[in-house]
Amino acid sequence: MSATLHAAPFVEFFGGSDKVALLNVPGRQHAVQVYYTPSPEPDFLDAATVAVLQLHVSRPPGDVLLFLPGQEDIDGLQRILEEKQELLAKKRQETPEQQVFEKTAGGAPVYGLLASHAWPCFGKVDGILIRPIYAALPFDQQELVFEPTPPGFRKIVLATNIAETSITIPGIRYVIDTGFMKLKLCNPATGVEMLRTVETSQASASQRAGRAGREAPGEVFRLYVESEFHKMPAQTPPEILRCEMASVYMDLKALGIKKVIDFPLVDRPPREALEKAAHFLCRIGALDRSDVLTDLGRKLAMMPVHPLYAYCLLTSFEFECTAEILSIVAMLSAESQFFVTSKKQREKSVATPKVLQHEDGDHLSLLSAYTQWKKHQNPKAFARENSLNHQALEKAATIRGQLKDLVQQAWGASQISSCGGPKNWVVVRRCLLKGFFTQTARRDDVNQNSYQTLLSRQVAKLHPSSVLHRRQPPPACVVYSELVTTTKSYLRVVTEVDPAWLPELCPQFFGAALTASG
Structure with a gap:
């Protein structure tokens, strides 16, 4: 039972339509009018900006849901719309005949699909409230999208595909669909994960359109031509065809x-x-x-985590630092944004507040953040003061508790050992190397800003969010949690290790030749 499941493969799997009955129960849906752009848009962000502004001045009261591919696009458009507040105030003073937006500096056109159906509404809708929502946004900020819109305002929700099926936002009457989404793909040959901006599927576009008709008749503005919709794939590829398969x-x-x-x-x-x-x-x-x-x-x-994380947990018994590795594995498994960055921090490519940064790398920075947060008398206040996501840390704490119980019950560990605090965290780094030996990388001798993974020979750079990103010279050898490809290949969540440890701790994979410094 699902609102979005593509049923045909299941029908075929269980014997075909002759043997399997498919019962389709349509959901309640008000009428939704769909509009397309008359010609292709060269820049979807520019087009989305103009569409929001024109819709705001030409449509009756009702909130807007705008679908964008990712967090960077949402942050960028939010800044643009905040700067346009002054323009909206000026437009409000004009007569209805004057309320037409000219072409923007980027060349986005005035949309015939809006202008031809427009009527002036500035007497009913005054300002706009911009509300972003995406998975990495702190929970308390995500909740703002559900608050009622004040009288005289229009709420503009900037969302990723999290708003397609995961949540329903009340008050939405208009949907603007850029036609793009971020999709995580795994190269089956190399195991490298790629985060790609791709076209949505027809099923996804239909689901987005349905958001406008949940409570009343609505309108959908697709920022692409109608012929492009018919060229889109019918369904988004299922995750089992895109993910890494070890688990x-x-x-x-x-x-x-x-x-x-x-x-x-x-x-x-x-x-x-x-x-x-x-x-x-x-x-x-x-x-x-x-x-x-x-x-x-x-x-x-027996462990409900990736096999590599479970292997690192098992390795921690040898190094007597199970308590520390439990915290690190829990933080990595939570898959949440722990450090809430400000605009200033983003511009400087700094994701971790300095007070929580550990000079040896990101795994220890995560451990430092969790340890300080957990020990503080008022964890919520500590999180707020240090730009930490309190809800994400609570989720990590829950995961850690469950893993600790399993380690004791399923693995029979009588007690959880600790290395004794930050002064002994070199032991944790040694354990990470032996546990994550398949994810080690060596600095390139020629290009000192590049690394080559030791077992798969992939070339990548340190991710800008890493605390090691600005280290000069960069560490000679590192362990990493993820190798991802966006516009470039990056090592994410990285910690420095001593090259001399490679043949000592993993002699079956790394020879003595690797001990020479880069």
């Missing part, structure tokens, strides 16, 4: 599936992705060479 592979092995590659999944992942997952699990000792789950693999499968 799925190990879970299926733990369930007793002997040959995962032949398992009849509804949507079959690429063969390369399954082979890559098996190779990774073999490297960390979770599978033997006969593709059989080992005793180590069975232990790792």
